[in-house]
Amino acid sequence: MANKDLDRYYNALDKALMRFHTxxxxxxxxxxxxxxxQTYRGQDIDYISIHSDSEGAGTRxxxxxxxxxTGDAELEMRGRCSAGQKVLASxxxxxxLAETFCLNCGILALDEPTTNLDGPNAESLAAALLRIMEDxxxxxxxxxxxxxxxxxxxxxxxxxxxxxxxxxxxxxDHQHSIIEAQxxxx
Numbered sequence: 318m319a320n321k322d323l324d325r326y327y328n329a330l331d332k333a334l335m336r337f338h339t340x341x342x343x344x345x346x347x348x349x350x351x352x353x354x355q356t357y358r359g360q361d362i363d364y365i366s367i368h369s370d371s372e373g374a375g376t377r378x379x380x381x382x383x384x385x386x387t388g389d390a391e392l393e394m395r396g397r398c399s400a401g402q403k404v405l406a407s408x409x410x411x412x413x414l415a416e417t418f419c420l421n422c423g424i425l426a427l428d429e430p431t432t433n434l435d436g437p438n439a440e441s442l443a444a445a446l447l448r449i450m451e452d453x454x455x456x457x458x459x460x461x462x463x464x465x466x467x468x469x470x471x472x473x474x475x476x477x478x479x480x481x482x483x484x485x486x487x488x489x490d491h492q493h494s495i496i497e498a499q500x501x502x503x
């Protein structure tokens with residue numbers, strides 16, 4: 318009797334987890350598609366998505382692949398895209414995961430997000446981040462931390478309606494770090 322109950326519980330839990338996984342993957346891919354189409358300025362990739370494959374019968378282990386949709390063809394991104402496309406895909410996937418799983422998490426940190434991005438894609442990424450800031454402005458604990466050497470990108474996202482100040486880190490003659498609060502660009 319107890320074994321039957323445990324088996325039923327196990328099967329119900331397993332089905333619920335599989336439904337949850339499917340639901341979250343659909344949500345993540347919806348956000349990824351929207352962000353890619355809003356951000357990517359090339360004409361060769363319509364959108365990207367994450368696909369998961371089971372790694373064996375009866376297991377709960379998955380292998381994830383990033384696929385790109387180009388017209389009617391669905392291709393694996395690995396080995397087929399530029400460094401800039403890889404960087405943008407990585408950032409968009411991180412943003413989608415954060416939007417899906419970390420809605421109440423207050424910090425989103427990006428380190429050198431424009432590495433290998435050309436000008437139009439960097440500008441589109443800045444616009445996507447501005448939309449996220451606008452969507453999250455009512456969230457008390459939201460902070461966007463961007464570490465960048467790209468001053469143009471900093472100007473694009475550092476607008477008065479979204480931030481109070483930014484910090485510039487430099488080194489003095491003795492190679493000690495100096496952190497200075499700076500006024501937002503006009």
